[in-house]
Amino acid sequence: MISSSRKKKIVAIMCICVHLINKKKQIKEKRPLKKRSVWVLDWLQKRSTDGSYAKTLREFREVNNQKYLFKNYLRMNEATFNYILELVSPNIKKSDTNMRKAIPANERLAVTLRYLASGDSFKSLSVDFRIAPNTIFIFVPEVCDAIYKALKNEYLKVPNNEQMWIDIAQKFSDKWNFPHCIGAVDGKHIVMKAPPRSGSTFYNYKGTNSIVLMAIADADYRFIYIDVGCNGRVSDGGVFGKSTFQKALDNNTLRLPLPQPLLNRARDCPYLLVADDAFRMQKHILKPYPGRNLTAGQRIFNYRLSRARRVVENAFGIMAKRFQILYRPIQLNEHKTTQITLACCALHNFLIKKNDSYMAGLTTDRNDQQDNSVHEQGTQNCQQGAEERPTTYITNEAKEIREEFEQYFMTVAGEIPFQYRCLC
Known part of the structure; x- marks a missing residue:
């Protein structure tokens, strides 16, 4: 049983709590409500007449120079813009209310595309489009999510049959002289502010x-697989090892073509990815020989693999050049940063296929008229491999496949004229 003195203490504490609660309510009731000075600022109300979207459209149509406007301002022409607008409108369109009119879907899309193309702050976009920055902060990630969902099934999908993989491998062989290659894999860090x-x-x-953007690119700089959102502390190899693509490789559910010999060779070689030294080499992933004291064949193999692997690095560079939000830290949390990155990847693939001018003026790897291999972005010297690392985790089968490619590149059927220049 509780003693009488203890009961008195409990009752006293309860009385004090009730008194404090009542006092707090009284303070709230006495506090005057802050009156809103204006519902919408006057300069924001002029959006329909003096806003950047309406004004620039009108001016450029008058001078008949729409191509310049959309290519440099929104990274696409008007027809492409209208096509995307038709796809995403059902998901981004809002209804008018008795209090105010909703921002039209075309303006929401234009603001979002301008944000991706320029990387401007929301305050800067607010001045251009006469839309409050807090409103832009809310709808930009929503529109990015709608763009990704509208485009991913057609323009950002993993090949699902043997013939599609063969077509990709044939393009790698024709353009980058690396047979049996179904993609180049690498990771890119999407810089953002530190989450709380x-x-x-x-x-x-x-x-x-x-956050990490893990991507596999085909020979035409298009992404055939992406994994976005893993925290930047994880290595590229760690991100790929936990990806759904790695699981599909392990479970043999990608429907890859059966292994076949290289030209004029006897040993069967699987269809595979090319990667840098950050990845674990396995049956379906080739990476360079490590170390500095390499043989001529190993150095040539590293050059040939690097030449094919650079496709994914160039794809990252092209996308960042067109969508310059990727050039600077994104001032959003990890979830919204992921939505923005997914939208950029989907638009990248879509515009490569739909818009001939998307890659105009951009420099990528190529061969000049004298068959010299011209590289527009830096890579490691083909004469030396990456830093020496323990190779005990590499299976004998993977080593044999790499040696088979090395020997093939030294044959008449597999060599290319300019590969020996890397030995000089």
């Missing part, structure tokens, strides 16, 4: 906070 209370979760080796 995240500690070092997103802190990467480059000294920034980021």
